[in-house]
Amino acid sequence: MYDRFEVNKVLVVAPLRVAEDTWTKESAKWDHLRGLRVVRVLGSQAQRIRALETDADIYCINRENIPWLVKYYGTEWPFDGVVLDELSSFKSPSSKRFKAMRKVRPLIKHIVGLTGTPSPNGLIDLWAQIYLLDQGKRLGRTLTEYRNRYFNPGRRNGYVVYDWVPKDGAEDEIYRRISDICISMKACDYLKLPERVDVVRTVKLDDEAQTAYTEMEKEAVLELGPNEIVDAGTAAVVSGKLLQIANGAVYDENGKTHIIHESKLDTLEDVIEAVNGRPVLVFYAYQHDLERIMQRFPQARKLEGSAEIDAWNRGEIPILLAHPAGAGHGLNLQAGGNHIVWFGLTWSLELYQQANARIYRQGVKGERVTITHLVTEGTIDEDVMRVLDGKATRQDALLEAVKARVEKYQSNGKEIT
Template identity: 60%
Template sequence: MKYKAHAYQEYSTNWIIDHTASGLLLDMGMGKTVSTLTAVWQLLFDYFDSVKVLVIAPKRVAEDTWSREAEKWDHTKNLRVAKVLGNLQHRIQALAEPADIYVTNRENVVWLVDHYKTKWPFDTVVIDELSSFKSSKAKRFRALKKVRPLIHRIIGLTGTPAPNSLLDLWPQIYLLDGGERLGKTVTAYRQKYFEPDKRSQHIVFSWRLKPGAEQQIYSAISDICVSMKASDYLQLPKRVDNVVELELNKSEQKRYKQLERDLLLPFANGDIVANTAAVLSNKLLQYANGAIYNENGEVQELHSVKLDALEQIVEEANGQPILVFYQYKHDLERIKARFKQARELENSQTIANWNAGKIEMLLVHPASAGHGLNMQDGGHIIVWFSMLWSLEQYLQANARLDRQGQKESVIVHHLVAKGTIDEQALNVLQQKAGGQEALLEAVKARLKEVAKHDD
């Protein structure tokens, strides 16, 4: 696929190239990965400023995102990516592979540093989700700190560098600049910019910023970080639509195609039966989500692909509130079971709590999020756990956050299971033709496609 960079992505890529230590602090869904890959490609093959690149990322991101993103674009598809993951033998084998980029999960940082000791080979290091290094006491921070003098170029990526307190910022910036901007120790940083808040005699329980300190901190790091608030520096779209493509495994794909073809999926405790196009559409959407009602009205769980993807988004959000739209009752129950912080929209008090920043994840059925609900003060991240056919519900639901008074660029994540009816539903919404007629036409077209392949 040909890469057509947005203006802010070009800005981000150039920022990385122009700074040997750089922080790219952009919201989710804005293409930090492809912007970084583009910069890495140029540093490797145009500027010859990098030779061996290490990417440190959350486990699921390390397993899939970087290699898939590299393969996706014409200009990066020839980058050789080795995954330093799994057991010891697999990690050692991956390190021995000739590659341009080596990707590992952050839990392996201590092992990796100990493995190489003073013979650290990576001249360029990318930390995907820099905020996971926010504790100066963590072993991963201390390990990376050891080899920081051996790293020529370092790139930190995150959307939320300090979601709880600006105290979290010191370890992250230290990894970028070795303490040049915010001080050599967290104690010096704290003494300069903070003062005791809650305390008991000599014991300080919390710290608050000194007057004017926040702006001083931002100013101190502004020459290496794109910005704490990307909207101050970049020409951002009002709303970012992000499609999160998810892969079902082979057995899950096989069962999905069987239901699609035979309108029947047998299970020991009750068959899944679809006898009309509308029923089949609902069953297939349920399957894509990971659970389905059988003929006895019981829930048959099938996979956790979307729950895993939602977990990754939650981790990247790093405490920022998330509005999740679901379609089926079993979606709601499964999300609540996985995410204990999730709250269901129940009444006006729930909305008040959301707008007051008291709810980290709010679960809403799109039919309950119609006209008149002002929720823009509570957050700017939306996740569509379930695809749907109603364009009106889709537009109205997104408008709960994407409306006048919203201070951030709204990010709308769509969890789409590849090779399923999710793709048709999203396409219908994008073509602005949602509704029952579009549903039937999409199902008919899909059934014809299935019949063609069977022939």
């Protein structure tokens, strides 16, 4: 900006908490960045407009407001430099944020994309991200062109294709085409990272809770109907209900919470007691998880924003509760502790890896980071761990887990007793 004058005005697009907290704080830490004026384009529309009217060098906005920003400026787009922090959040070409960025892309002189997980669901995810960098020069101007050139349809139901399988040699060709604009760096190759220890704590259900889980699992599967095809959508619905039950509670059709067991809470209490007062970052999956954890542990605080981030990093929060979708990208939490607990597991390897990286990074306290997974025995938790262990792909494991349960409880439309 001030050395080579390649750009005059820069927009940073990031997850909400990263736009709110990380970019301003990190820029203040580095001598060569302290002269840059950083403004956060957040809050109400009036607040965002006031921020845009402020004289600054860098304007940080959350990705959800990109469609609004593009509409606000129209053809008078002022940002000749753009940084897409967490580029993988633009991987869907049908999303509003992608369409908005695509519209103004010809007006951007210099663009950079940052991500630790560029292809969480396979190479098919790369097209939209690379398009925003080069406007289709390397992988094609349309997703259809990209798919036809490099992929064959995988599983399908009529005209609906559930996944795309790379053709022979496609992976190497794709990497070759994008190699001149992509730089891949692993933290472990350049930074001294602490030892990482992954622990699986088995959660055992008592007879009553196991019976309740089995009955509710059976009910969830049989709701599909004997002739219903198990595709990615129906599998996700069933899986979500089973994961809730494994955690100890479930929502009914009216949104009311029903408690099934407290076995995970009991195991979480054992883990927290074992760390002997050291801070613990706990990832939860559902709102009822959050509510039950906070009821059991009054000293816990939910991650809301900068206040909790600062307090955690100062060592003032013994138990910080976060959802991986809200804290999985960009936040620096390594100064506050070195122990992570997954109370509720996620099928998303991208969210899992990004969430762990909030603590497993340079600057963490201590010489070891411990990541504990609470896995309820005999439940779908065990299938999710196979994905997180890298022993299965998310889509395959999700479908197979639900199909196995369908076969268990259905036979030609009748229940197996």
